[in-house]
Structure formats: C-alpha cells, structure tokens
Amino acid sequence: MNPRLKSIHSVLKQRGLDGLLVSLPANVSYLTESLSRDAYLLVSLKENIYFTDSRYTEEAKAFLKDNALLRECNGFVFKHIAEAALNLGLEKVGFEERYLPFAEFAKIKECVKGKLNLIPTHSIIEDRRQIKDEQEIAKLKKAARITFMALEHIKKFLIPGVKEIEIVAELERFIRYQGAQGSAFDIIVASGPNSSQPHHLSGARKLKDNEPVLIDLGVNYQGYKSDLTRVLFLGKINILEQKVYDIVLKAQELAIKRIRPGAEMAEIDRVARDYIVAQGYGACFTHNLGHGFGLEIHEAPHISGREASAIKPGMTFTVEPGIYLPGKFGIRIEDMVLITTKGCEVIKWH
Amino acid sequence: MNPRLKSIHSVLKQRGLDGLLVSLPANVSYLTESLSRDAYLLVSLKENIYFTDSRYTEEAKAFLKDNALLRECNGFVFKHIAEAALNLGLEKVGFEERYLPFAEFAKIKECVKGKLNLIPTHSIIEDRRQIKDEQEIAKLKKAARITFMALEHIKKFLIPGVKEIEIVAELERFIRYQGAQGSAFDIIVASGPNSSQPHHLSGARKLKDNEPVLIDLGVNYQGYKSDLTRVLFLGKINILEQKVYDIVLKAQELAIKRIRPGAEMAEIDRVARDYIVAQGYGACFTHNLGHGFGLEIHEAPHISGREASAIKPGMTFTVEPGIYLPGKFGIRIEDMVLITTKGCEVIKWH
Numbered sequence: 001m002n003p004r005l006k007s008i009h010s011v012l013k014q015r016g017l018d019g020l021l022v023s024l025p026a027n028v029s030y031l032t033e034s035l036s037r038d039a040y041l042l043v044s045l046k047e048n049i050y051f052t053d054s055r056y057t058e059e060a061k062a063f064l065k066d067n068a069l070l071r072e073c074n075g076f077v078f079k080h081i082a083e084a085a086l087n088l089g090l091e092k093v094g095f096e097e098r099y100l101p102f103a104e105f106a107k108i109k110e111c112v113k114g115k116l117n118l119i120p121t122h123s124i125i126e127d128r129r130q131i132k133d134e135q136e137i138a139k140l141k142k143a144a145r146i147t148f149m150a151l152e153h154i155k156k157f158l159i160p161g162v163k164e165i166e167i168v169a170e171l172e173r174f175i176r177y178q179g180a181q182g183s184a185f186d187i188i189v190a191s192g193p194n195s196s197q198p199h200h201l202s203g204a205r206k207l208k209d210n211e212p213v214l215i216d217l218g219v220n221y222q223g224y225k226s227d228l229t230r231v232l233f234l235g236k237i238n239i240l241e242q243k244v245y246d247i248v249l250k251a252q253e254l255a256i257k258r259i260r261p262g263a264e265m266a267e268i269d270r271v272a273r274d275y276i277v278a279q280g281y282g283a284c285f286t287h288n289l290g291h292g293f294g295l296e297i298h299e300a301p302h303i304s305g306r307e308a309s310a311i312k313p314g315m316t317f318t319v320e321p322g323i324y325l326p327g328k329f330g331i332r333i334e335d336m337v338l339i340t341t342k343g344c345e346v347i348k349w350h
Numbered sequence: 351m352n353p354r355l356k357s358i359h360s361v362l363k364q365r366g367l368d369g370l371l372v373s374l375p376a377n378v379s380y381l382t383e384s385l386s387r388d389a390y391l392l393v394s395l396k397e398n399i400y401f402t403d404s405r406y407t408e409e410a411k412a413f414l415k416d417n418a419l420l421r422e423c424n425g426f427v428f429k430h431i432a433e434a435a436l437n438l439g440l441e442k443v444g445f446e447e448r449y450l451p452f453a454e455f456a457k458i459k460e461c462v463k464g465k466l467n468l469i470p471t472h473s474i475i476e477d478r479r480q481i482k483d484e485q486e487i488a489k490l491k492k493a494a495r496i497t498f499m500a501l502e503h504i505k506k507f508l509i510p511g512v513k514e515i516e517i518v519a520e521l522e523r524f525i526r527y528q529g530a531q532g533s534a535f536d537i538i539v540a541s542g543p544n545s546s547q548p549h550h551l552s553g554a555r556k557l558k559d560n561e562p563v564l565i566d567l568g569v570n571y572q573g574y575k576s577d578l579t580r581v582l583f584l585g586k587i588n589i590l591e592q593k594v595y596d597i598v599l600k601a602q603e604l605a606i607k608r609i610r611p612g613a614e615m616a617e618i619d620r621v622a623r624d625y626i627v628a629q630g631y632g633a634c635f636t637h638n639l640g641h642g643f644g645l646e647i648h649e650a651p652h653i654s655g656r657e658a659s660a661i662k663p664g665m666t667f668t669v670e671p672g673i674y675l676p677g678k679f680g681i682r683i684e685d686m687v688l689i690t691t692k693g694c695e696v697i698k699w700h
Binding site: 037074103181197199202 | 529547
C-alpha cells in the first residue's frame with residue numbers, strides 16, 4: 001500500500017473511524033496515484049476497495065496494483081458500496097460531506113439499514129494535498145513550464161483582427177503538442193473592455209490596436225494543473241492602463257515578499273489589498289488574492305482575508321491581485337509560488 | 351419572466367412547494383437562458399433570486415433581465431440563500447438532492463433554524479430539459495455541424511507517426527475557429543489496442559499503419575453539446591475488424607429503425623444488444639446504448655435496458671453500440687438522433 005493511503009489509515013485510527021468513503025475525483029486520484037475517473041474509493045483498515053464501471057476497469061487494473069481491490073459495478077454503485085462496507089464489518093465510516101450529494105448519502109444510509117454509522121468529515125485528504133511531495137512538484141513545474149512556453153508562443157498571434165477564441169484555439173493546440181493533456185480550465189482571452197470581467201468567456205470579439213489583452217491560462221500535466229495570468233498590450237498603453245498595471249504589479253511584489261512559512265494567509269492577502277486600497281482602487285479588487293493549485297485548479301489553501309491558518313513549506317498557491325474597471329479594462333497579474341523553508345520560490349520558466 | 355421559469359412555478363404549485371433551490375449549473379443555465387457559472391437560483395412564487403459572486407455579476411446583470419433579482423455574495427452563500435428564503439416568507443423549499451452536497455444541505459438547514467422545511471426533489475428541471483425547443487434544437491444542430499466538419503477536417507492528419515494527443519490538439523483548435531466555445535468533453539483519439547478502452551485517455555501513442563483509430567468528439571456551442579464517434583482505418587482493415595465493424599453498424603441501424611415516440615427506452619437498447627449477443631459479442635458490449643445530450647453531454651434520458659419510460663418527440667439522444675476486445679481493438683459507432691412525431695431524424699452534417 002502506498003504512503004498516502006497509509007497516512008489516511010493513521011487518520012482513521014486517530015478519529016475512531018474504521019473506514020472513509022472518498023468521492024472527490026481529485027482525492028481518489030491522489031490516493032491511488034492515478035488519473036482516476038468516475039470512481040469511489042472505500043479506504044478501510046481491513047481492505048481498500050475501488051468501485052468503478054466497465055468503461056474504466058482496464059485502466060484501473062493497471063494503476064491499482066496492491067493499493068485497493070477493484071470492484072466493477074455497472075449501476076447501483078451505492079448498493080455495492082454499502083454491501084462492501086457491511087461485509088468488511090465496518091461500523092463507523094466517514095464520508096466527504098462537501099462532495100457527496102444529499103441523495104447519495106441517503107441511498108447509502110438506506111442500504112446499510114442502520115448497521116453502520118455514516119460520519120460527515122471534510123478536508124481529511126485535501127489537508128494532506130496542500131503539501132506537495134517531490135513527485136508532485138516536478139509535475140507542477142512541468143505544467144508551469146508548458147504554460148510559460150505557450151504564453152511566449154502566442155505573442156506572435158496577438159494581431160488586431162484576430163478573435164479572442166482563435167487565440168484560445170491556438171493555445172489549446174500548442175499545449176498538447178508540448179505534452180499537456182489539455183487546459184486546466186476554460187482559457188481566458190479577454191480583450192479591451194472584456195478584461196474588466198475577471199472570468200470573461202472568450203468569444204468572437206476581435207483584438208484591437210492600443211488595447212490590453214488579458215490571458216489567463218493553465219494546463220493539465222498528468223493530472224496536475226498550472227495557472228498563470230498576464231496582460232499584454234497591442235500598440236500603445238494609455239496613462240491609466242499603465243498606472244493600474246504598475247499598482248497591480250507592485251501589490252503582487254509586496255505580497256510575494258511577505259510570503260514565508262508561519263505567516264497567516266490573511267496577512268498576505270492584506271499586504272496586497274492594503275496597497276491597492278491606498279492607491280484608491282480597493283473597490284476594484286473584487287476577489288481573493290490567490291488559491292492553492294495541484295490536482296485541482298482551485299484547492300486549499302485559500303489566500304483570503306478570512307483565512308487565519310499558517311503558510312507551510314511545500315504549499316503551492318497563486319498570487320493574483322487584480323483591478324477591474326467595469327466597461328473600461330481590467331488588469332490581473334498571476335504567478336505561482338512554491339513555499340520553501342525560508343520564503344517562497346516564484347515558479348518561472350526554468 | 352420566461353416560460354421556463356413559469357413552468358417551474360406551475361410545478362411548485364402542484365407539489366405544494368413555495369420555492370426550489372436550483373444548484374445544478376445546467377439547470378440554472380436552462381432557467382435563465384444563459385451560460386450561467388458558479389451560481390444558485392432560488393425559484394419561488396414570490397421572487398426569483400440569483401446568487402453569484404463578484405466575478406460574474408457583470409455578465410449576470412446582462413442576462414438576468416426581469417427573470418430574477420441578482421444577489422452578489424462573496425462567501426457565505428448559504429447564509430444569503432437561507433436569509434433570502436426566510437425574508438420571502440417561504441415555508442417549503444425543495445432542493446436538488448442529486449446535486450446539493452450533504453454539507454451544503456446541512457449549512458442551509460442550520461441557517462434556517464427550523465423556520466422552513468427543506469424538501470429533497472429530483473429531476474424537476476431535468477425532465478423538462480429532455481424535450482428540446484426550437485431554439486435548443488438549432489444550437490444542437492449547429493454543434494453537430496461543427497463536429498462533422500471537424501471529423502472531415504481531421505482525416506488528412508491521420509498519418510502514421512502522429513500522436514493521438516496531436517490529433518486532439520488539432521481538433522481543439524479547429525472547432526473554436528468554427529464557432530464552438532470548446533469541446534464538450536475530453537476528446538478521445540484511441541489508436542490500435544487503445545480503442546478497446548471505451549473511454550481511453552488520449553496520449554503519446556503514435557498512429558500506425560493498418561490500425562483502427564477511434565475518434566469520439568463533441569463540441570460546446572453556446573452551452574449545447576454534441577457527441578459523435580467514428581472509427582477510421584489507416585491502411586488495411588483486417589477480417590476481424592471488418593466483421594466487428596459490420597456487426598456494430600448493423601446493431602446501430604436496427605436500433606435507429608426501432609426508435610419512435612411511445613417506444614420504451616429499454617426496447618431500443620435491447621434491439622442493438624440482442625443482435626450483438628446473437629453474433630457472439632454480447633460480453634463485449636459493456637455499456638448502455640445511449641444517453642441524452644443538450645446542456646450536459648450526458649443527461650436524461652438514459653437509453654438502457656433498465657429504462658422503462660417512453661420516448662417522446664423533441665428528445666435528443668445518442669445511439670452508440672460498441673464492441674471492445676481487450677488488448678486488441680474496439681469499435682463504437684455513435685450518432686445523434688432527434689425524435690420526431692413519427693420516428694427520428696439522425697442528425698447529419700446538413
């Protein structure tokens with residue numbers, strides 16, 4: 001059994017649980033060190049069992065090895081899960097309350113007929129996933145490398161008259177040639193006033209001269225996701241754009257300088273936010289400073305003003321202040337950092 | 351208020367509910383006739399309220415019109431939802447039990463402090479979504495058209511030595527140039543033995559001469575998804591491949607001929623399956639015959655042997671028998687049908 005599963009066994013013992021039903025795909029992938037799809041994993045001190053349907057059994061056989069038994073079930077998966085838990089004699093089984101739909105909980109509960117207790121849990125595996133191991137860091141850096149290459153590659157396509165969606169199209173093509181399985185999310189190419197929507201849907205608008213183009217791009221490399229935003233300018237940058245750009249960049253620099261193990265997440269958000277507020281644009285920085293990334297594009301930790309927990313070595317998160325002027329333009333600058341023992345490394349091309 | 355929302359109001363009255371919390375993104379999109387993201391919609395006889403965060407308020411303002419009030423909430427969305435429901439004086443509010451996670455249900459329940467009842471419901475909106483209106487059919491046909499164009503376009507790229515993922519890359523590029531927002535799912539390009547995995551993850555394997563290539567492709571056009579599978583051959587087709595191909599094609603033809611309003615879903619699955627069983631490959635047809643498609647790539651109805659409900663005009667679903675010979679190859683042929691008053695229309699290029 002791999003160390004990740006073993007560590008969950010320890011947690012179960014500490015919490016007095018004898019099983020945990022894992023349903024979040026990223027968590028199942030993490031524990032099986034695979035690109036798991038459409039599966040549930042019952043982790044228990046007696047036996048780990050992996051439930052999937054016939055579409056995925058061939059690939060599951062290949063990656064499960066001795067980590068878990070494979071149970072193929074076409075339909076009625078919750079009956080299978082309940083039966084398996086009862087057959088193993090489990091009595092207290094945790095489930096992921098944030099990811100198990102109410103109806104699935106209700107079905108399992110019905111199937112176990114009061115013979116075992118279902119205990120809501122959260123963050124057991126997500127907490128572990130916050131600290132990346134060497135293998136994960138290598139994959140994240142490879143994902144980041146492809147992302148930077150794509151950004152460099154796309155510069156020559158940024159010509160007035162080209163549609164936003166055509167820029168997305170070329171990025172989608174390029175990243176797969178570099179080894180990515182795909183994008184990590186819907187790539188954002190937001191030109192001119194569209195950049196004032198933080199999560200613009202790229203469309204048929206054509207790039208124009210003397211306008212900013214915001215590109216928010218991430219790739220999926222062997223399940224690991226990157227996330228990077230740059231604003232590029234076609235032709236001239238006007239005075240307001242330059243001013244806002246400089247404020248956002250400075251806010252990011254100040255935040256990154258403050259990052260170190262032991263610091264509060266909220267402190268890092270505050271450093272960037274206070275600076276933007278002082279410059280008069282506080283109301284235009286409408287989202288959190290950043291988020292963890294890894295097997296999911298948005299995962300713990302959350303770099304927000306409400307997050308009192310401490311930064312730890314091995315964490316990876318984005319630092320992405322933004323200022324959005326509705327109807328005019330928006331500037332967001334996003335980088336990825338890896339927390340080291342002394343501070344942080346900004347993940348770059350090399 | 352649009353007719354879709356009005357029809358939900360009727361359902362609420364029939365069921366003695368005074369509200370419904372809609373959380374499935376496709377259902378929110380359907381009711382607001384938009385490309386809604388990260389939002390909840392509280393439909394009620396008194397007022398409809400749309401909850402989203404600051405990233406999406408600009409676009410939400412544009413599409414909500416008089417269909418729903420916009421409530422921006424950054425964090426604590428469940429508190430906002432609970433408060434809104436209480437302020438409206440609602441007493442019995444349904445929720446989508448298949449999509450609301452247990453923890454979100456628990457949070458809302460806690461916030462309403464026993465002052466209103468939360469009632470599990472399912473399929474209220476999904477049932478309506480099974481029958482497509484003219485506007486939806488036009489979008490689905492446009493999605494299908496781009497899909498067929500892409501399949502035609504890609505033929506010249508199918509050359510020995512090209513990687514599966516490079517074929518995916520070119521498809522991803524091409525569909526966006528034709529007006530698609532993106533692919534409807536991870537495009538499958540499965541070469542040689544990889545085609546024996548029904549949902550192969552396209553990778554670095556290179557296409558080889560005298561091998562089949564299975565391409566399963568769908569696009570997203572204004573939120574509506576298409577789904578099409580073809581198996582193409584590089585060089586020669588061997589006798590077994592030809593035999594299996596002919597069986598799958600015949601099974602599909604028999605199933606399509608049988609489709610008509612009033613027929614049971616299970617009957618259509620059975621027609622294809624019985625033929626494949628009779629040819630000796632029953633154990634190799636490991637999935638259902640088809641599935642509905644629309645705002646989601648997999649939606650109701652399910653064309654399976656367990657589905658006793660009746661086919662109705664306006665439904666759209668796939669017909670996709672397959673035979674998979676592990677380690678050797680797989681053949682799946684998938685088309686999209688639109689149910690008419692007398693039978694069905696196979697959606698073609700034109």
